[in-house]
Amino acid sequence: MKTNTYIGMPAVRIDGKAKVTGAAEFIDDLDFGPDLLYAAIVESPHAHAAINGIDTRGAAQVPGVVRVVTGKDFPFRFGLYMHDRYIFAQDRVRFVGEQVAAVIARDPAAARRAALLVKVDYTELPSILAVDSALAKDAYLIHPELRNYKHVPWFFPAGGTNIAHIRKVRKGDVAKAFRDADAVFEDTYTVPRYAHCAIEVHGAVGLYDNSDRLTVWTASQSPYTQRHLFAEALAPLGLSHKDIRVITPFIGGGFGGKAGVSMEIMGAALATAVKGRPVKVLWSREQEFYNTYQRQGLTARLRVGLKKDGTIVAMDNTLNWDAGAYVEYGANVVNAAGLSASGPYNIPHVSIDSVCIYTNLPPGGPYRGFGYSEFLFGLESHLNEIAKKMHIDPVELRRKNAIREGDILNYGGKMNANGLLEAIDKTAEAIGWGDRKQPADPRKASGKGFALFWKAPAMPPNASSSAVLKFNEDASINILVSGMEIGQGLLTVLAQIAAEVLTVPPEKIRVETPDTDRNPYEWQTVGSHVTWGCGRAVENAAIDAREQIFDLVERALGLPRTSLYLERETVRSRTDASFSLALRDFIIAGIAQRDGSYRGGPVIGRGMFMPEFTSALSDPETSQGGHPNVHYTVGASAVEIEVDRETGKITIPKAVLAVDVGRAINPDLVNGQITGGLVQGIATVLYEDMRFDGKGKLLNPNFTDYKIPTALDIPGEIVPIIIEVPQKDGPFGARGVGEHTMIPAAPMIANAVEDALGIRIRSMPITAEKIILTMEKP
Amino acid sequence: MKQEIRFRLNGEEVALELRPNEILLEVLRDRLGVRSPKCGCDRGDCGTCTVMIDGRTVRSCLVLAVEVNGRSVTTLEGLMHDGLTPLQKALIERNAYQCGFCAPGMILSASELLAKNPHPDEDEIRKALAGNLCRCTGYSPVIEAVALAGKETGSGGRAS
Numbered sequence: 001m002k003t004n005t006y007i008g009m010p011a012v013r014i015d016g017k018a019k020v021t022g023a024a025e026f027i028d029d030l031d032f033g034p035d036l037l038y039a040a041i042v043e044s045p046h047a048h049a050a051i052n053g054i055d056t057r058g059a060a061q062v063p064g065v066v067r068v069v070t071g072k073d074f075p076f077r078f079g080l081y082m083h084d085r086y087i088f089a090q091d092r093v094r095f096v097g098e099q100v101a102a103v104i105a106r107d108p109a110a111a112r113r114a115a116l117l118v119k120v121d122y123t124e125l126p127s128i129l130a131v132d133s134a135l136a137k138d139a140y141l142i143h144p145e146l147r148n149y150k151h152v153p154w155f156f157p158a159g160g161t162n163i164a165h166i167r168k169v170r171k172g173d174v175a176k177a178f179r180d181a182d183a184v185f186e187d188t189y190t191v192p193r194y195a196h197c198a199i200e201v202h203g204a205v206g207l208y209d210n211s212d213r214l215t216v217w218t219a220s221q222s223p224y225t226q227r228h229l230f231a232e233a234l235a236p237l238g239l240s241h242k243d244i245r246v247i248t249p250f251i252g253g254g255f256g257g258k259a260g261v262s263m264e265i266m267g268a269a270l271a272t273a274v275k276g277r278p279v280k281v282l283w284s285r286e287q288e289f290y291n292t293y294q295r296q297g298l299t300a301r302l303r304v305g306l307k308k309d310g311t312i313v314a315m316d317n318t319l320n321w322d323a324g325a326y327v328e329y330g331a332n333v334v335n336a337a338g339l340s341a342s343g344p345y346n347i348p349h350v351s352i353d354s355v356c357i358y359t360n361l362p363p364g365g366p367y368r369g370f371g372y373s374e375f376l377f378g379l380e381s382h383l384n385e386i387a388k389k390m391h392i393d394p395v396e397l398r399r400k401n402a403i404r405e406g407d408i409l410n411y412g413g414k415m416n417a418n419g420l421l422e423a424i425d426k427t428a429e430a431i432g433w434g435d436r437k438q439p440a441d442p443r444k445a446s447g448k449g450f451a452l453f454w455k456a457p458a459m460p461p462n463a464s465s466s467a468v469l470k471f472n473e474d475a476s477i478n479i480l481v482s483g484m485e486i487g488q489g490l491l492t493v494l495a496q497i498a499a500e501v502l503t504v505p506p507e508k509i510r511v512e513t514p515d516t517d518r519n520p521y522e523w524q525t526v527g528s529h530v531t532w533g534c535g536r537a538v539e540n541a542a543i544d545a546r547e548q549i550f551d552l553v554e555r556a557l558g559l560p561r562t563s564l565y566l567e568r569e570t571v572r573s574r575t576d577a578s579f580s581l582a583l584r585d586f587i588i589a590g591i592a593q594r595d596g597s598y599r600g601g602p603v604i605g606r607g608m609f610m611p612e613f614t615s616a617l618s619d620p621e622t623s624q625g626g627h628p629n630v631h632y633t634v635g636a637s638a639v640e641i642e643v644d645r646e647t648g649k650i651t652i653p654k655a656v657l658a659v660d661v662g663r664a665i666n667p668d669l670v671n672g673q674i675t676g677g678l679v680q681g682i683a684t685v686l687y688e689d690m691r692f693d694g695k696g697k698l699l700n701p702n703f704t705d706y707k708i709p710t711a712l713d714i715p716g717e718i719v720p721i722i723i724e725v726p727q728k729d730g731p732f733g734a735r736g737v738g739e740h741t742m743i744p745a746a747p748m749i750a751n752a753v754e755d756a757l758g759i760r761i762r763s764m765p766i767t768a769e770k771i772i773l774t775m776e777k778p
Numbered sequence: 779m780k781q782e783i784r785f786r787l788n789g790e791e792v793a794l795e796l797r798p799n800e801i802l803l804e805v806l807r808d809r810l811g812v813r814s815p816k817c818g819c820d821r822g823d824c825g826t827c828t829v830m831i832d833g834r835t836v837r838s839c840l841v842l843a844v845e846v847n848g849r850s851v852t853t854l855e856g857l858m859h860d861g862l863t864p865l866q867k868a869l870i871e872r873n874a875y876q877c878g879f880c881a882p883g884m885i886l887s888a889s890e891l892l893a894k895n896p897h898p899d900e901d902e903i904r905k906a907l908a909g910n911l912c913r914c915t916g917y918s919p920v921i922e923a924v925a926l927a928g929k930e931t932g933s934g935g936r937a938s
Contacts, residue, residue, distance in 0.1 A: 016870040019878025021862070022814030022854045026879060029813040197913050199818045199826055200879045252816070252879025253913050285819040487876030487914045668873045672919060676876060679916035703823035703911065711907040711917040718918060 006499040007732045010668035011506050013492045015250075015485060024250045027203040027219040028282060036205075037066055037279040039270050040111035042101040042118045043291070044093035047127035047360035047696030048142070051091055051100065051120060058117035059103050064110030068118065069273050070101040078233035079328025080225065080260045082151035082164065084143060085363075087233060087269045093122070094142055094325035095362045096697045097290040102266060102281075104274055127360040129696050131299060131320045134162040134357045142325065142358040152460070154616040154628070155331055164323060165331040165356040167338030169410045170622035172349030177314035181305030185386045189302065189378030190763040191746075193322070193690040194295040195288075196367055197708050200252020202292055203282040204267025210276045212238075215245045218264045221254045221484045222524040223247070223514045229261045230268040237272055244268075247515045254486040255680070256366035259526045260329045262292045289701035293365025294690065296330055297322035300341075300378040305349075310392045312401045314349040315342050319375060323356045323364040330364035331356045336458035337371025339410055339623060343379045344420055344454035344634050345398075346407040360696050366526060368680065372455045373743040377685075377764055380451040380747030385760060394751065395433055398452050399424050403634070411623045416631040419723040423636040423658035424452070430656040430719050431638035439642050447756025450638045451748035455740050456629035457527030461614040465530070465537040466520040469498060469545050469605035475569050475583035477504055479541070482514040482522035483534035488738050489669035493531050494538045496665050497731050501542035503566040504583070528633065528736025531665065533609050535731035540607030548603050553581065556591035556599035611729075631727055633735050635659035637678070637744035639715075641752040648768030648775075650686060650749070651716075658721035659740050663733035667722055674720035674741045681745025683709045689765045783847035787812070788856030796843055803827045803838035806853065814854040814882035818911070825910035828883035829853050835890045837909075854882040857889060865889060865927040872923040876914035884910040888924045897928050 018024040056068040071088040079085050089100045101118050105111035126140045133139060139162055143149070147159025155165045178184055205217040214234070220226055223246040231241045251258055263283060270279045283292070298321055305314035319341055323330045338354025367373075387394040402424060407415045428434075431448060439446050468480040479498055485491045495509040514522070522534055546566060553571050554561040563575040566583075573579040581591075590600030611630045618626030637657040643650050657674050664670045687707045691699040700706040726733030746764055754760050759774045780795045787810065796805060806812045806829065818824035820839050827839040830852040857863050862870075865888055875881045884907060891898055891906035898906070903924045907917065 010873070012870060013873050013875075015878070016873065016875070017862075019875045019881050020866045020869045020885060021858065022882045024878050025813070026816070028817065031811075198877070198879075199824055199911055199913055200816070200877070201818070250879075251877060252818075253877045255913070285821070285823075487878070489873070489876070672873060672876060672915065675916035675918050676914045677916075680913065702821065703819055704821070708911060708913065709917075710909075710911065711904040711921065714904075714917050718916065 004500055004732065006496045006506060007663065007665050008667065009496065011492055011496055011666055013489055014495050014506060014509070014511065015491055026200055026250050026252050027205065027217055030205070030217060030249060032205060032278040032280070035277050037104050037106060037274055037277050038108040038111045039102045039104050039266065039279055039281045040108070040115040041099045041266070042103070042115050042120065044089065044096060044098040044100055046093055046122055046124055047096050047129065048125040049093050049122040050125060051089060051093065052123060053121045054101055055119040056101065058119065059114040062110055062114035062117065064106040065103055065114045066106065067104045067273050068101065069270065073273060074269050076233050076236055078229055078265065080229065081332045082149055082155060082328045084149050085326045085328050087265050095360055097362060098325065099266065099291065102270055104270060104279055127696055128162065129360060129692065131322050131357045131359065134359050142360060154335065156620050162358040163355055164327045164358055165334055167335045167354040168621055168623060169338060169350055169352040171410050174314050174316055174349045174351040177349035178305045181313050182308045183390060184303065184305045185382065185389065186303040187382050187385065187762065189300045189381060191298040191374045191377055192764060193297045193361070194367065194684055194688055195690060195706060196255040196257035198253030198255060198257055201283040201285060201288045202258065202263050203280065204264040205278055205280045206267040206271025207278040208271040208275050213243045213245065214239060214268060214271060215247065216264065216268045216271065217247045217249065218267065219251045219258055220248045220264060221251070221259045221486055221526060223482055223484070223516050224521050225524045226261050226264055227516050233265060234268060234272065245515070245517045248484060248513055250513055251484070251486055255368045256370065256526060257292050259366045259524055286701040289706065290362050290698045293329060293367070294324065294362050295367035296324065296333060296364030298374040300375055302378050302382045304382065304386060306386065306390065310390060310397050310400050312345055312347050315347050316351045317341050319354040321354070321356050321364070322359050322361060324359055324361045326363040327356055327358065329366055332458055333364065333366060333371040337375050339628060340372065340454065340456060341375045342410060343376065344403045344452050345401040346403045350410055352410070361692060368739045369455065369743040370458050370527065370739065372453070373681065373684070373746065376451065376453055376743055377746040377750065380744065381750045381762065384751045384754065395424065395428050395450050402452065411618060411626055411628060413627050416727065417725050418632065418634045419660035419725040420452070420634040422723050423634065423660060426721050427636040427638045427656050427658045430721060431640060431654065433638065443645050444642045445645055445756040446640065446642050447752040448638060448640050449748040449750065449752030449755060450636070451744040451751065452636050453740055453744040454632045454634040455528070455743060456632045457529035457736060459523065459527055459529060459630065461616050462610060463523035464608065464610035465522050465534040467534065467537040467541040467607045468520050469538070469541040471545065471587040471603045473584065473588045475504060475587050476508040479509060479511040479538060480519040481511065481534055481538060482516065482519045483530040484525035485513055486525055488673060489666060490530055490534070493665045493669065494535060497535050497538050498542040500732065501539060501546060504569050528738040528740065531734050532727065532730045532736050535734060536609035537607040539731045540609060541605035544607055545603050545605030548605070552591065552600045556593065631735055633660060633737060633740050635740060637748050639748045639752050641749065641756060643753065643756045643771065648771035650768070652682065653716040654719065655715045656719040656721065657741055658723055659737055660723040660725050661737045662727035662730050662735035663724050664722045665732060665734050670722055670737055671720045673737050675718050677741025678718055678745055679709055679714050681742035682715070682749065685746040685749045685764055685766050687765065781844065783844055785846045785848060786850040788852055789859065798842065798844050800843045801839060802841040802843045802846060805843040806838060812853050812855060816879060816882065825887065826880050826883045828886045828910060830886055830890065833890070833893065835887050854885055863889065864930060865892060865924065868923040868927040869920065872919050872926065874915065874919040874923040880910055880912045884912065884920065892928055898924070900925065
């Protein structure tokens with residue numbers, strides 16, 4: 001491997017100082033002056049109801065109220081992958097908390113008071129709160145207009161049902177493979193809904209000024225996607241992309257919850273109702289829980305056929321997703337999971353139905369892992385049960401079937417180079433697989449659990465990234481991108497990539513959060529793809545700048561460009577060791593000629609990246625023929641737990657996670673992803689889940705009743721293991737890692753519980769209460 | 779009915795007229811422009827609004843502003859009169875934070891601990907940070923940085 005100066009260095013975050021001094025500004029820290037208006041949202045109290053009429057007269061009379069708007073003011077449908085949402089409910093509400101109207105006032109208290117006075121006349125409709133009732137023959141249709149909705153070409157809605165999309169995979173001859181199998185195991189696993197719980201809530205401030213330009217400040221992972229969706233949704237008002245500007249300051253955590261467009265559409269739309277004045281919509285913590293995207297619930301029926309020696313020959317999975325009231329984003333979670341729900345295994349015969357089902361619960365959507373956490377809980381639990389029944393070591397079963405480079409994927413493509421076997425071996429070693437510890441306390445039982453994981457970015461085939469790199473007089477650099485710093489350290493990693501190409505140290509490079517007027521296009525910061533995609537764009541921009549530098553030196557000084565190279569912010573020559581020209585001496589001002597004229601001018605690099613080899617077109621009945629995924633990141637994880645037999649409480653002395661990141665551009669930041677992701681994953685199995693009452697109302701929309709881990713609730717030790725099998729098309733060989741560190745947590749703990757107590761729990765979460773109740777079952 | 783209060787904010791004398799029901803967090807952010815304390819839950823669960831009153835941390839979303847009359851309030855801004863504290867330097871060096879939203883509150887909790895107990899062990903640090911929720915880091919890099927600050931300096935934070 002070529003030695004690098006800045007790649008592979010645990011560089012200090014370039015936004016570190018801003019974040020520990022309070023200098024980092026988040027949406028609610030921005031100052032909009034005394035003219036700022038505030039919106040309060042009128043929400044549906046019903047899971048499913050017809051709206052007969054809305055009386056806003058009382059609200060409009062409250063002192064301080066400037067405007068009251070309802071669905072009638074914005075009769076436009078929108079959505080990311082399927083246009084099934086309205087800005088405000090039209091003739092129907094479909095979940096508890098759905099926005100029905102908004103009151104805009106000069107202060108938040110007046111807006112809230114007035115919102116209580118908006119009278120909405122509802123007729124309740126039958127509400128569907130579970131996938132089984134949604135699939136019943138006589139089920140009430142949540143979206144009777146489904147067949148008319150505009151959607152991406154890789155969705156297949158079933159009009160006249162509550163099925164918004166089915167992703168079907170058919171590979172090989174599954175029926176025959178099951179007939180020929182020596183053993184077949186079938187089981188069902190369920191996963192409830194979860195909340196992202198970024199500590200910062202969602203917010204949006206819109207300003208539609210008197211020159212007809214719309215600026216929206218949002219807490220978002222997706223400034224360009226937001227601009228595009230605002231332009232689409234508000235097109236009837238005569239807005240074009242150039243007139244819309246989205247500015248995204250630092251965000252206080254995203255985890256997928258701030259991808260796409262959820263409540264931000266109201267910031268954009270309400271601004272057009274109060275032209276000339278900024279208007280703010282800021283969610284409360286409760287609204288954050290019930291009216292942003294939620295992680296979808298899943299019921300997974302898994303059937304696996306094996307040979308006597310443990311070779312998996314066939315898999316047949318049906319994944320029924322509780323996708324909620326609107327699936328404009330969530331249907332793509334269902335799609336992505338469907339393509340990959342056989343896990344990181346080489347299985348010749350596969351059948352998968354991944355079914356996106358409307359329910360009258362809040363809209364599902366992206367959450368770190370994008371469906372993989374959910375299906376891996378069942379799959380990796382089930383494989384452990386199979387190993388036990390077949391008397392094969394569970395790690396050995398996984399190693400035997402682990403996918404390798406060149407193996408055929410579910411859609412017919414080939415698996416990329418990867419270090420899965422290395423991850424399995426290193427994880428097994430680090431957790432001491434096979435060594436059994438007896439806890440000192442006799443009331444406690446100990447156990448170990450193991451799980452593999454894989455995940456590909458879920459992106460449209462034309463998702464692209466771009467970058468502009470500007471040199472300053474002192475050869476410091478400003479890089480403009482619209483990849484979003486969501487905590488993962490993107491700004492730092494991009495600085496390191498440019499630093500490596502241009503030999504300018506990262507601390508001399510500034511990368512800031514996006515403004516669509518200034519920063520070039522990025523699709524979205526999701527899917528663990530920006531280090532890879534946006535990183536490639538920055539690498540290309542840096543190469544572009546470097547080539548301009550060499551061109552200029554050749555033209556101005558006559559040195560052959562092929563002899564030139566960069567070293568410590570200086571142009572050097574391989575053929576003339578005495579030549580040395582510092583970047584700062586010409587990068588803006590140019591190179592002086594004998595006659596007093598200059599050659600050159602400001603060097604600005606431009607870079608772009610689009611994965612041109614991908615395609616979402618395939619046979620809808622089999623998924624064969626396309627190339628939907630750019631690559632998979634794989635790894636292994638293991639945990640050691642102690643369970644109190646009397647209380648069911650689990651503690652985790654040690655967890656290990658090995659992930660093949662291709663190349664760790666900043667190992668410190670990769671370790672940060674491993675530590676943070678694992679804890680977030682562990683929380684979904686030990687502490688969290690969303691509870692709804694029989695009328696579809698969320699019962700625990702706060703941190704008292706939906707408990708996320710504190711500093712007292714984390715594993716005793718987390719061992720991060722970085723594996724580097726390069727991704728050929730990644731920047732310096734890097735591939736994504738953000739989501740992967742969360743997704744094996746649930747099954748590995750379930751497997752450790754089984755190891756410790758001999759009980760198999762097939763539903764998340766695995767709380768102390770559930771352990772005791774399961775042990776007491778006759 | 780408004781009343782006047784006087785208090786020290788990060789070492790400076792402040793006089794304000796306010797209604798008795800105004801919340802300290804809102805007064806600090808919206809009336810005085812001190813934006814490091816954040817609102818994450820508005821009910822005392824998350825700790826992002828943590829500030830110090832007379833050197834002790836409180837959740838400013840649960841404190842009426844009139845209660846600080848005659849007292850001394852410190853926010854993250856007030857720790858930096860002599861530049862970055864050793865704790866802040868350790869947090870930067872350790873790449874401890876990710877999104878950084880919880881940082882201002884958590885740094886005050888850690889600073890309070892280090893002022894009382896310059897060499898805390900891991901257990902003491904975990905307990906001191908347990909009221910500040912973080913969704914990004916898994917806490918351990920922050921815990922390590924606090925331990926590092928304690929080790930290197932004897933007193934990582936200054937509480938006024």
